[in-house]
Amino acid sequence: MTQTPFAYAPAPESVRPALKPSYGLFIDGRFVAPKSGRSFRTINPATEEPIAEVADAGAEDVARAVAAARKAFPKWSRTKPAERAKLLFRIARRIQERSRELAVLESMNGGKPIKESRDDDLPLVVQHFFHHAGWCDKLAYAFAGAQPRPLGVCGQIIPWNFPLMMAAWKLAPALACGNTCVLKPAETTPLTALVLGEILQECGLPEGVVNIVTGGPDAGRAITALAGRNGGRNAVDKIAFTGSTEVGKAIARSVAGTGAKLTLELGGKSPNIVFADAALDQAVEGVVGGIWFNQGHVCCAGSRLFVEESIHDDFVARLERRMQQLRVGDPLDKNTDVGAINSKAQLETINRYLKAGGDEGAVRHEVSCTLPKKGFWCRPTIFTGVQPSHTIAREEIFGPVVSVMTFRTPDEAVQRANNTTYGLSAGVWTEKAARALEMSNRLHAGVVWLNTFNRFDASAPFGGYKESGFGREGGRQGLSAYIRLGGGR
Amino acid sequence: MSAARVEVAKTLKLYVNGAFPRSESGRTVPVLDARKRLVAHASHASRKDLRDAVESSNAAQPKWAAATAYNRGQVIYRLAEMLEARRAEFISLISALEGRSKAEATKEVDRAIDRCVCYAGWTDKIASVLGGKQPVAGPYFVFSMPEPTGTVAVMVPDAQPLLALVSLLLPVIASGNAAIVVAPLANAPLAIAFAEAVATSDVPGGVVNILTGITSELAPWIASHRDIAAVCGARLSSGDAKSLELGAAENLKRVCLFHDAPAFEDDAFWHAPFAIAPFVEIKTVWHPSAL
Numbered sequence: 111m112t113q114t115p116f117a118y119a120p121a122p123e124s125v126r127p128a129l130k131p132s133y134g135l136f137i138d139g140r141f142v143a144p145k146s147g148r149s150f151r152t153i154n155p156a157t158e159e160p161i162a163e164v165a166d167a168g169a170e171d172v173a174r175a176v177a178a179a180r181k182a183f184p185k186w187s188r189t190k191p192a193e194r195a196k197l198l199f200r201i202a203r204r205i206q207e208r209s210r211e212l213a214v215l216e217s218m219n220g221g222k223p224i225k226e227s228r229d230d231d232l233p234l235v236v237q238h239f240f241h242h243a244g245w246c247d248k249l250a251y252a253f254a255g256a257q258p259r260p261l262g263v264c265g266q267i268i269p270w271n272f273p274l275m276m277a278a279w280k281l282a283p284a285l286a287c288g289n290t291c292v293l294k295p296a297e298t299t300p301l302t303a304l305v306l307g308e309i310l311q312e313c314g315l316p317e318g319v320v321n322i323v324t325g326g327p328d329a330g331r332a333i334t335a336l337a338g339r340n341g342g343r344n345a346v347d348k349i350a351f352t353g354s355t356e357v358g359k360a361i362a363r364s365v366a367g368t369g370a371k372l373t374l375e376l377g378g379k380s381p382n383i384v385f386a387d388a389a390l391d392q393a394v395e396g397v398v399g400g401i402w403f404n405q406g407h408v409c410c411a412g413s414r415l416f417v418e419e420s421i422h423d424d425f426v427a428r429l430e431r432r433m434q435q436l437r438v439g440d441p442l443d444k445n446t447d448v449g450a451i452n453s454k455a456q457l458e459t460i461n462r463y464l465k466a467g468g469d470e471g472a473v474r475h476e477v478s479c480t481l482p483k484k485g486f487w488c489r490p491t492i493f494t495g496v497q498p499s500h501t502i503a504r505e506e507i508f509g510p511v512v513s514v515m516t517f518r519t520p521d522e523a524v525q526r527a528n529n530t531t532y533g534l535s536a537g538v539w540t541e542k543a544a545r546a547l548e549m550s551n552r553l554h555a556g557v558v559w560l561n562t563f564n565r566f567d568a569s570a571p572f573g574g575y576k577e578s579g580f581g582r583e584g585g586r587q588g589l590s591a592y593i594r595l596g597g598g599r
Numbered sequence: 600m601s602a603a604r605v606e607v608a609k610t611l612k613l614y615v616n617g618a619f620p621r622s623e624s625g626r627t628v629p630v631l632d633a634r635k636r637l638v639a640h641a642s643h644a645s646r647k648d649l650r651d652a653v654e655s656s657n658a659a660q661p662k663w664a665a666a667t668a669y670n671r672g673q674v675i676y677r678l679a680e681m682l683e684a685r686r687a688e689f690i691s692l693i694s695a696l697e698g699r700s701k702a703e704a705t706k707e708v709d710r711a712i713d714r715c716v717c718y719a720g721w722t723d724k725i726a727s728v729l730g731g732k733q734p735v736a737g738p739y740f741v742f743s744m745p746e747p748t749g750t751v752a753v754m755v756p757d758a759q760p761l762l763a764l765v766s767l768l769l770p771v772i773a774s775g776n777a778a779i780v781v782a783p784l785a786n787a788p789l790a791i792a793f794a795e796a797v798a799t800s801d802v803p804g805g806v807v808n809i810l811t812g813i814t815s816e817l818a819p820w821i822a823s824h825r826d827i828a829a830v831c832g833a834r835l836s837s838g839d840a841k842s843l844e845l846g847a848a849e850n851l852k853r854v855c856l857f858h859d860a861p862a863f864e865d866d867a868f869w870h871a872p873f874a875i876a877p878f879v880e881i882k883t884v885w886h887p888s889a890l
Contacts, residue, residue: 237736256873355851362848367841369858374851531850550884560886567735571743571881576828577851585733587743587881594859596868 118437121444123224127215127305132163135171135324136307138178139317145170150326152300155221156441156450156485164300167325172292172332173344175321179263179290180343182318187260187288189316191247198243198285200313206236208309212302216274217441219301221450221486222404224442230403234566235278238584241568242282245589249287252586258593260288261371262347265333267361268303269353270296270452271407271508276352277303279583281320282568287592289348292321294333298453300324327357334361337370346370350591352409354506355532355577373581373591375409375573377506378534380555381527382412382563383517386421388539392561394428397512400537400563402436402448402490406510407456409578410535412563414503416523419516426494426514430475436490438479448510451486460488460509467493467502472513498526506532520545524552533575537563556582611641611787613648613811614794616655617804623647628784633698641787644810646820649779652808653826656750656777659805664747664775668723674801675773676719681796682712689761692789696760710864711765717870718769725774728872729879738889745879747775748853749828752821754814754843756834760786762863764793767831770874772806776829780809781821787811814839822846829853829878833860853877 132149134141146168151160167175186194205212209232216227249258264284268276273295284291295303307322323329336346351361352375365372382400384393400412417425441449451457468474472493481487488509496503496513503513517523527536536555540546550558556574559565566572571582581591611630612619626643663671682689686708693704730744751771755764764782771778782790794809810817818839821827823846830843830852840856847854855877861868868874 253873255867256871359848359851362851363845366844366848367837376851546886550882556880556882558882558884560884562739562885562887565735565737565739565885567733567737567741570733570735570741570883570885572883573881575880575882579851580853582881585743586731587729590873590876595871595873596859596861596865 118445120440122440123214123442123444125210125214127211127218129162129215129301133165133300133304133324135165135167135175136304136320136322137171137175138321139311141307144168145174152219152298154218155298155452156482158484161218162301164304164324167323167329167332169332169335172323172329173336175292175323176263176265176333176336176344176346178318178321179292180345182316183262183290186290186316186319191249194285194288195243195246197313197315198239198246198282201309201315202236202239202243204309204313205232205239205306209236212274212305214442215305216302217449220270220273220299221441221452223446223449224444225446226404231272231275234568235274237568238278238282242286245283245286249589249593252589253593253595256595258287258595261592261594262289263345264289264291264348264350264592265336265346266291266293266350267330267333267353268293268295270299271404271409273299274302274306277306280350283583283588284592285319287589289592290319292323292333292346294323294325294330297326334364337365338368348372348592350581351375358579374579375581375583376577376579378409378411378532378574378578379414379504379506379530380410380412380532380535380537381414381416381553382537383416383523383527383539383549384418384421384425385540385545386418387541389541390421390425390428393539394425394432396537396539396561396563397429398432398436401512402510403564405448405451405488407452407508408564410557410564412535412537413507413512414527415512415514416517416526417514419518422516426492430492433475433477433490433492436477438477438487438489439482448490451488451509454486456508457486457488460507460511463502463505463507463509463511464491467500467511467513470500470502472496472500472502498529504530520549524549528554531577534578535559609639609788611639611791611811613642613644614791614798614807614809615648615652616808617798619794623651630785630787632695638695639788641784641811643784644781644812644817646817648810649817649820649824652779652810653750653824655805656779656808657826659803660747660750660775660777663777663803663806666775668726671773671775672719672722675715675722675769678797678800678802679712679715679719681800682715685792685796686712688792689789692792693761696786696789707759707762711761714762714765714869715769718773721773721872721875725872725875725879729876730881733883738887739885740888741883741885743881743883745774746882748878748880749776750826751776751778751829751831751878752827753778753780754818754830754832754835754839755780755782755790756832757783757785758834759863760789761793763833764790766863766869767833768807771831771878774875774879776878777806778808779827780807781814781817782809782811784811784813815842818842819846822852823849825850827852829855831855831878833857
């Protein structure tokens, strides 16, 4: 372990969220007991201690939520857009007021550092509601001449890496366009969505406009099973999913032929490309943020690092030195850089990849700190000597693990970067503007970060090429996911 | 008195990579007009023909996408010129094949040609309408732009064969995609006359490939082909739609079958950039704008 003469004193966040011991399903404006009769404990991954008891929705509960959303749709979709807007603005404001508490809860339930939930997740949650609130009465300008109309009931299934942010990315545009929603938070991180349910109640969002069903994969499947355009009592008109490519494909198959609309925001194995002419210390910071932000539980993480061959040794040395400074530990400590792995299952997945990396011949460098005894932890890790054929260079690890490879020419960098079935994001580090822009044109990715990484904004569309999914979230382009155009059927 | 002149009948082939090959399968199918008289024999495209078309279209697409939007506009305008030159041929083919009146056929052909002109004007405006600078809350210069998706399969329905073909194909190629058109055998004479217009315009070989065949036979191969990036179609049977969407999950192709779209006569819908949007990817690029 690198001993520094000056250790950081703990700086724990003191606020504790007001939590109930148990939560029902949020259906038709009320928290109700699940008809399934099942519930599960949701834990803090940093301590493995239970936080609350949460309902496990069955197919019957999902059908009930969808029916509530259907019932609410005619009135909500005909609500004067400017009135819809005011409700969304109000929601944004109320979340802003409760940001600190929600940030703490996000870190408790998901394991991410409070620094990130406070400075990244919550501000983006608020901004998404605020940004989309303003779209409600401007859709006719966004789709000029094309008569935009809402789709109906949207089934929205979200992951555990940015729980409340994903809820906002799904709900805000759907509601702005006049749809009603059934949201299923991830099994391991249901709590902030449930508090959001309370906020929606408090803000006077009409009953049934948003319904929140907690549960596991079965609850998700119960939603996609209702996909279909028949407009029946239990039909879902649109499925929006963020999660793994494997599950995304299964959802695409189950939605096929039903006429329901589909958008998918899936996995990635994003390249982060560092040219020899980059500002190297800035690039190091960008690579750090690109892979160790949120423990690497980021679909657009820069998990393949391509370094121009001439600077490889120097750059890796700088990166490793910087990595050793990362503070891994209590997510609620304001000094923490890297928090807990979201779940035991995810830790096991990451560990399998760490083993594969070593077995296939890559060289492992990791942070040499002591890890807490309880909870799920993984040391930030760099693999050097990685070949493009290695498992850790091809598959999404979804953990704090970066694979370093080299290139000699810009053409080679483009070819290697694009040599993946994914296409979510890409990073480029160079001080030469024309090179940066040329690379941005040639990289097959939905988001390209030039001399920066992992930036998000409610006004900037986010989403993938190829098997990273389709559809965008954010900005005018993101609205397309929630509207129907033209005067036709 | 000499006997009536023997008409020179056209052999209908496929259009792949800028050339007119026969189907490798050797299969041909008689095409009858509305009065059940033999018009010609159509080439019945096979899975192997599809593979050849994919190869040619994937080879041609990057160059087409890299052409300036202004250049693509001129090429598509040239296609409209070639269609106009064949206007009489299209009119008589439509009225013969479909048994529709000359007046009706004329309307369809004129609308198709005018739609082509409309898309010639879209190429260098798509980016301004579908993309733009994003006002993010931070010191970053952020812009979003549409990029073509790649090779797109275009499934043409039976009715209104020319207008449907133009309405579905032009939004696809205007943004820089390459296309593999699958046209019904019954309308092969029309689809191949269109191919001849394409071949004599400046559309580079491989950017538009035209196969005449049976949708339900080719649909599963199209859907599961990993080098096809998207599927465009309209007015398909629910069985074909399902088989395309199901197979597309294999590599998460984009599938837009215009379920909600109005009739092809609806200029407001079919001339709008939103017909182009399903076949482009929005790329968002960030750069710091302050030191």
